[in-house]
Amino acid sequence: MNDFTPTEMMTIAASRALINDDVCFVGIGAPSAACNVARLTHAPDITLIYESGTVGTKPDVLPLSIGDGELCDTALFTVSVPEMFRYWLQGGRVTTGFLGGAQIDKFANLNTTVVGPYDHPKVRLPGGGGAPEIASNCGQIFITMALSKRGFVEKLPFITSMGHGEGGNHRERLGMKTKGPTRVITDLCVLEPDAETKELIVVSIHHGVSREEIVENCGWAIKFAGRVIETPVPTEIELTTLRDINARTKKAHQGEKEVA
C-alpha cells in the first residue's frame, strides 16, 4: 500500500525489527505502538514488558502511561518495580529494549534530561526513568524517533543513556557485554551503526524519500551505507493493524471525560 504517513511508516518499520522470540522492554509512546503492531502481526508470541512491572502484556488499546490498568489486566503476571529492575532487567533476561528520546547523537547516545546546562537548563525534560539501565542491560537496543535537526544533534548537552559512547569499542571498554543500539528507525529512513566506528549510517530509505531530505533533517553530516535499500512499504495487514489500534486507543482515552 502506498497511501501512508511518514509516522505510520516509522512505526511499521520499527515493528519489523522485533521477532517472535523477543523479550522486549517497551518504552512509552512510539516504541509502544511499534511493539504492539509486531505482536498483532508477525510476532504473536513476543513477550512485552513495561517498567511498571507488567510482564507478557497484550494490551488491546495502547497505554497512555507505562502503568495503565490495561497493561496489568492483560499481563501474564505483574511484579514490583524493584523486582522488575533487579531480577528481570539487571538479571539479563531481556533480549531487546525499545526506546524513544528527545535527542540522539551519531553514536546513538540519548538525551531526555535537559537542554542547556544541567544546573540552569533552558528546557528541563522528564529525565531518564528506566533508560540508563535498559540501555546497558538489554541484549540490544532499538530506538525510534522522527528525524529532525533538533532531535539528531552533533553533540548532546547531556547523555541520559549511553549508546556507543564515543564510538568504536567504547561499550566494551566500560565492561558492557550487551550490543547497545543496533537499529534506529525514523520517519524517513533506518539507521544502523557502522560495524567498526559505530557511527549511525543510513541503510534503508523509506518509499518516496530523497537522500537530500535525510541530509537536511539531520544535525550531523549523515553518511549512507555502500548499499542502501528502499524500505518495503507497509502491507495492508500492517497498516490496518496500526490504524485499528490507534483508533481503539483514541476512543478509549477520550472515553473518560470526567475531570476532578
Added chain:
Amino acid sequence: MAKILSLNAAVAENVRDGDTVAMEGFTHLIPYAAGHEVIRQGRKNLYLVRMTPDILYDQLIGVGAARGMKFSWGGNPGVGSLHRFRDAVENQWPQPLEIEEHSHAAMANAYEAGAANLPFAMLRGYVGADLPKVNPNIKSVTCPFTAEVLAAVPAIRPDVTIIHALRADRKGNVLLEGIVGVQKEAVLAAARSIVTVEEIVDELDPPSPNSVVLPSWAVTAVAEVPGGAFPSYAQGYYPRSNAFYIAWDEIARDRGSFETWIDENVMQARPEDFARHAKKRAA
C-alpha cells in the same frame, strides 16, 4: 498497630514541615487525596521523594510546598512536561527546587535498601551515563569477591511515606493488588506511614497467600478515602482518567490557571469529594 483515622487527622499527626515525604504510586494508586490534604494543611519545606513524580508532585511544587525533590522521571506520562516542575527548575517559581536525580533502577534499589535497613544500595547501573557527573550521591563500590565496580546510592529513608491501597480491614491490615510499584518498600523504609484505602472491610480476604499485604503493625495510620487515587486509578474499582492527565497539560501551563484550579479543587474541596470518582466496577 495502625490507627484508623480521618485523612485530616492522619496528615495532621504524621506530616510535619520540613519532612522528607514519599508519596509513591507507579501510575496506579497514586495518593492524590492525601497529597491534596497536605496542600490544604499548608505544609512547607517538604523534601519530596518519588520515582515518577507526576501531576500530584506538580501540584505540590506549584503551591510552594516543596524545597527539594529526589526523583527518576518527572513528566506527565504520555502527555509531556510537568509545567510547574519545569517552572520551578527553569525559573525558580514559586521558589527554587533542589533536585537529586537518579534512574528508576537506582531509586527502586534505594527504597529496597531502606526497607531492608541497609545504608546504601548497589546496582549495575549508570554505565556511560552523565547523571553521576551531576549527582554527588551516585558513587561506586568494588565487589570484594570479583573486583567488579558497581554503582552505589544511599538508601531512601523517608520521615513519612504516603500511599493509596485497595482496602484495609478494621485492624488496619492493608491489601495492594495490580501494579504494586515500589509502595511496599517505600512504607517499610519510612519512619511513619499513611495509607489511604478505597474501603475498610470486615475481612481483608487476600486473594492469594502471596498477596501484597502490609500488616497493621507496619503501618502508622489508615484512612478510608474512596476515590482517593483519582485521576490515577484503583485496580478493580475505577480506571485511570487519561482524559484528566491530558487536560492537566493546559491547566498547569499557566501560573494563573494553575492557581485557580488549586483554589477550586484543593483549597475549597474536602477528601469526601473524591468519592464521586469511586464508582465500583467489576474487575
